[in-house]
Amino acid sequence: MSDQSYSEGLTTRILHADRRAGAEHGAVHKPMHSSSQYAFEDAQSLTAVFQGQPGFSYARQGTPTTAWLERKLTLMENAQGSVVFSTGMAALAALFTTLLKAGDHVVASQNIFGNTNSLFGTLRQLGVEVTLVDATDARNLEAALQDNTRLLFVETIANPGTQVADLIKIGELAKAHQLLYVVDSTLTTPWLLQGRDINASLVVHSLSKHIAGQAQALGGVVIDTGCFDWEAYDNILPTYRQGNPAQWGLTQIRKKGLRDMGATLAAEPAHRISLGAETMALRLARGCDNAMALAQMLEVHPGVQSVAYPGLASHAQHERATTLFGGRYGTLLSFVIKPELDCLDVLNRLKIAILATHLGDTRTLCLPAALTIYHEMGPAMRAQMGISDNLIRVSVGIEDEQDLLRDFSNALEN
Missing domain, CATH: 3.90.1150.10 (Aspartate Aminotransferase, domain 1)
Known part of the structure; x- marks a missing residue:
């Protein structure tokens, strides 16, 4: 079979990703970088990183270890980019608080994780309206839309009732109204469902669960599928409306959620999660x-x-x-x-x-x-x-x- 007609499976790509990216000394796994600070050969290189050029300055905003995990997660979702966080709830909190402002409106599934429901209570205190509906029928979300609606949020499979949201039609609804469509896919993982297939704008995973496995590491991630037009989203701050518009959303999430709020994933759990992902499909x-x-x-x-x-x-x-x-x-x-x-x-x-x-x-x-x-x-x-x-x-x-x-x-x- 020719290379043009053949695409490797998810597990094959994960298993060989480190080696193919050129892990040091021929290793089959990328090493763990635990340093919290990074030195530069000259002042020009230092200032370039602070002004948006690729590189590492301080571990709160990322390390080579978390950066590689982000690349692997992006590969798993066949997506555009990722930002990892210390926990799944940190990922959700960063997403909501950096992309929403007082006066905005969210329509979400009523069948959601208890802590996410509690987080919505915090958003209400900050001036964000939240309407909860039965997401097994997209018509319920459509009926709840308002002029100030900015974001739709659902879980792929509800916890613990196992209701399955009307994922495809909600994606169509979001596209028709130019709304952010955020999907928590923790219970399905990229093995069962990829966000692009339902037109999700952003996909959230608690990495602590199936992707890491074995209950040895906490982590979370926000993944940009590439399906959303960030130029049309008013809540992107002027500071981050620079360069490639496809990166605006994740840049704002990273800067505000990691640099300002400090919800940083440390190198050791990031390394554990990266290794655990290799056996995700088997488990x-x-x-x-x-x-x-x-x-x-x-x-x-x-x-x-x-x-x-x-x-x-x-x-x-x-x-x-x-x-x-x-x-x-x-x-x-x-x-x-x-x-x-x-x-x-x-x-x-x-x-x-x-x-x-x-x-x-x-x-x-x-x-x-x-x-x-x-x-x-x-x-x-x-x-x-x-x-x-x-x-x-x-x-x-x-x-x-x-x-x-x-x-x-x-x-x-x-």
Whole structure:
């Protein structure tokens, strides 16, 4: 097959990216640079970096290690550029606070991560309007648009209800109205979905989850897909309206989010994330298969009232998820046990699954969502999101399938 007709797969490109970029001394991995400051041969070179030329001056704005991770993440999303941050929430906070101003309006999914919902509360205090709607139908977002709407925000798969947003039609809506379309793709990763395919403007990942794996590093990223015209976006400051317009958005996010706010990813976790990305597809494939098997078992178990997993035919967005994600449905599921069972007792009987908060680990993790990560929301908001007191969230790992099924079955039956 000729080079013109052949494109390497995602994992092949990630595995060989360091070596092909010329890692020092023939190494197959780029080294970790831990220095917080960088020296220059002459004053002209120093001033050039401060005035926008490529280079490193102080680690708060980036290091060779974070720069290489950014290039790898851009490659994974087939995108235009990336900026990494200390956590996924830092990435979201930097994006919203640097690209929005008082008086702007955001339309977002009502089925979002609890901390993101809390962040929207902070934005409201800063004068940004936020309207939450059911994002499984793009018409709900269209109905909520106002003259001051600047940004649409959704998660690809909601946590913990697993609702799948109307991603393609929301992208069409954003394009028609010249709105920023921001997608949190943490639960799908570039392996299941790339932002360009749904016309997303910016894609956010919590790198702490599937991309890094193994729960050993925190990190986040904002990725520019190249689908948005930054010249048409009024909130880009005059200082950053220089050079290539395609870079304006990320430049403002980097300068304000890293230089001014200091939400910097350190070299060591950046290096761990870069290495972890190499096995992302392998871990996800195994986790998705395990999640499907566990969801199917739970759906017919007499102690279970309902199961939410996009891979099940009973899921409201099953067909959409199949089209978007190519027949894999992620590793997150949730299930509601019947009222006669005690949620905490069931969790306490698990022997393999770990009682912990996190997602995308190699180990299976469980928690009672209403009593933990969504406790601050209160019962009214939880009811709106469909989070009952007996709902258990499961992030499925890569254990042997039969061991996992036996563990949940025993916990429900004893």
